[in-house]
Amino acid sequence: MAKFRHYALVRAESELALVQRESEIPKLAADQVLIRMKAASLNYRDLLTIADVQGNKDGLVPLSDGAGEVQAVGSDVRQWSVGDRVSTAFFPTWRSGAFSPAHLAVALGGGQTDGVLSDYVIAQQDAIVAVPEYLSFEQAATLPCAGVTVWQALFARGQIQAGQTVLVQGTGGVALIAMQLANAAGARVIVISSSDEKLAKAKQLGAWQGINYRATPDWDRAAIELTDGIGVDHILELGGPTTYDRSIAAIAPGGQIAQIGVLSGFGSQPNMTPLQFKNASVNGICVGSVEHFKALNLFMEKSRIEPVIDQQFGFSEVPQAYDYLRAAGHFGKVCITID
Missing domain, CATH: 3.90.180.10 (Medium-chain alcohol dehydrogenases, catalytic domain)
Known part of the structure; x- marks a missing residue:
């Protein structure tokens, strides 16, 4: 054989x-x-x-x-x-x-x-x-993995709408495809990164705003200021224990946090109480189905991403x-x- x-x-x-x-x-x-x-x-x-x-x-x-x-x-x-x-x-x-x-x-x-x-x-x-x-x-x-994860997070579960604001953590594969898909849906994207060079590249690809979280450790406050005190409609939570509380602080009333990553480790124990008084939610996201994948590809073909x-x-x-x-x-x- x-x-x-x-x-x-x-x-x-x-x-x-x-x-x-x-x-x-x-x-x-x-x-x-x-x-x-x-x-x-x-x-x-x-x-x-x-x-x-x-x-x-x-x-x-x-x-x-x-x-x-x-x-x-x-x-x-x-x-x-x-x-x-x-x-x-x-x-x-x-x-x-x-x-x-x-x-x-x-x-x-x-x-x-x-x-x-x-x-x-x-x-x-x-x-x-x-x-x-x-x-x-x-x-x-x-x-x-990356594309289908974002599709489930922002589209299938998140029901993203034009004019909303999305925050992505980092500039890896999930973050950047999220930025591209969100832009194609008419949303504004905030990228956080520790690298000014990467933030500049992200802006060239269509990011609305960038925050260097080393220069601005309180990036949640910065995100709220960028959104006129309202907060962010969608956050792709990729970091884990070191980022979760800030994601909860930055989410807008009625907003959605997509729990995706564990880049800083497992075992997040954030204070969930603020979500209650914002009527905000957390969606656990683990990639997606074959049908999600097909829907992603149709959207990408239409948008030429x-x-x-x-x-x-x-x-x-x-x-x-x-x-x-x-x-x-x-x-x-x-x-x-x-x-």
Whole structure:
């Protein structure tokens, strides 16, 4: 049988190491498709995964986000053809409707479920989506986690409206795609970052305002001043324990905080009482469904949004890509071209 390359997280004493391996391409089931992967992207989750020796199987293929070309289809597959450009869904079993905790166990690239850092991936026919025609494979590979997360946060749950204000924390992949989608919806975006250089880049991409949280530690007060004392309608809470109380302080009456990230750690214990007297809310957001992904792609196609890619690495440079993301100097997404 034909061989293909993939990366695996292999236990080496008290840590997981990235190892490139070869395997045989398995046979397709009747309802499956074989995808020749062309690109993948990294998320903060992937740094947590490689650091979690006990929580992930030995030999796990990492990464949840990728895009490629259909190479073969099972006998019952009708909606896909060889040559179609597709992306994998983060939760392959969450097709639509309400979320179930059962989906967590099969999220790609974590726990016991192999991901997409591979020449070939096999997927169920209804667990993939078509790539918008105008996007490159690398651009498409930035969307399954970051893009779908933002779509659920701001659109499906947040019901964002033109003229509202959105605050995003940082200038990573989630923050920048949120800025782009919010701008396309007619909202104003405030970006907070520790880098004036990154804030200047964000403004060039359409940010309404920027706040350097090192120069202005009370960025919540600054956000309230920028909104004429009202506060921000939507906040993407990416930081965790070090940012949560300020997000609650900055949210407007009736506003929504999308709980997404844990960049400063787990175990946030914010004072929730102010939310009550603002009639504001917190929405827990964990990526989204296949239907969310389809809706995101339709909106992007209409708006012609191009995701921001900071760096692209080759397949042999995957360890360097992880190191680059870990250094946290990126502006946008870190991608891998699977040549």
